[in-house]
Amino acid sequence: MTMTRRLHAGRRAATAALSLSLLLALAGCGDDDTDGKASVPEGWSTLDTDSLSVGYPKDEGYAEQPAAERSRSNAAVALKVEDGIRTGMVSVQLNFATGVSDAAEAAAAAGAGIGLGSTRKATEDVRLAGPSTARDARRIDYDFTADGKDDTPNRGTPMTGVLVAGVDSGGVPFVVRLNAVKDAVDGEDLDAFVGSITVK
Numbered sequence: 001m002t003m004t005r006r007l008h009a010g011r012r013a014a015t016a017a018l019s020l021s022l023l024l025a026l027a028g029c030g031d032d033d034t035d036g037k038a039s040v041p042e043g044w045s046t047l048d049t050d051s052l053s054v055g056y057p058k059d060e061g062y063a064e065q066p067a068a069e070r071s072r073s074n075a076a077v078a079l080k081v082e083d084g085i086r087t088g089m090v091s092v093q094l095n096f097a098t099g100v101s102d103a104a105e106a107a108a109a110a111g112a113g114i115g116l117g118s119t120r121k122a123t124e125d126v127r128l129a130g131p132s133t134a135r136d137a138r139r140i141d142y143d144f145t146a147d148g149k150d151d152t153p154n155r156g157t158p159m160t161g162v163l164v165a166g167v168d169s170g171g172v173p174f175v176v177r178l179n180a181v182k183d184a185v186d187g188e189d190l191d192a193f194v195g196s197i198t199v200k
Helices: 002-032 103-112 187-195
Strands: 045-048 052-056 062-064 076-082 085-094 119-127 136-145 158-167 173-181
Touching (some): 045 062, 045 076, 052 173, 103 136, 103 173, 158 187
Antiparallel strands (some): 045 052, 062 076, 076 085, 158 173
16 A cells, blocks of 8 residues: 555656646747847946847947947947047947848858958857747857057957847848957857847
């Protein structure tokens, strides 16, 4: 009798554990399909465009660039300027390439613009916050050296960057970049930057 009760109790516990696991899995699946917004770290602010929003580290000296001052190719920009030198930049470009219909094509087009002398460190697929039809994107991490032009650091200064490319829910390709003096941003900051993107 005692052994039988133990077997039944063991089966009930196993069944309960399995049921809980299934519920958690289903809950996770549900969350994956939501249109929720990405979290932006405390102290950061947000650049907002027609295709996406992205965080930038305002508490580290970045400030949004007025529309009248930024390049026509950029839909939004935040800059960190120290002693007249741009030591960091967050930028958003929309509709930057033709014939692009998915994240892989957007990343290929954006990657081609990284420039000669750059070194790709990693490329990976990422899932962004936003509509399920537009959440797939590709991340490219890279290093390069400054050219000293347009108020950038002295030629040869080591720089680091990350870009995220994809296509929004309306079919518009986008690329979001963060470039900064190497070691001024760490891996956690770069991850937080990517994680702060919400596609529309």
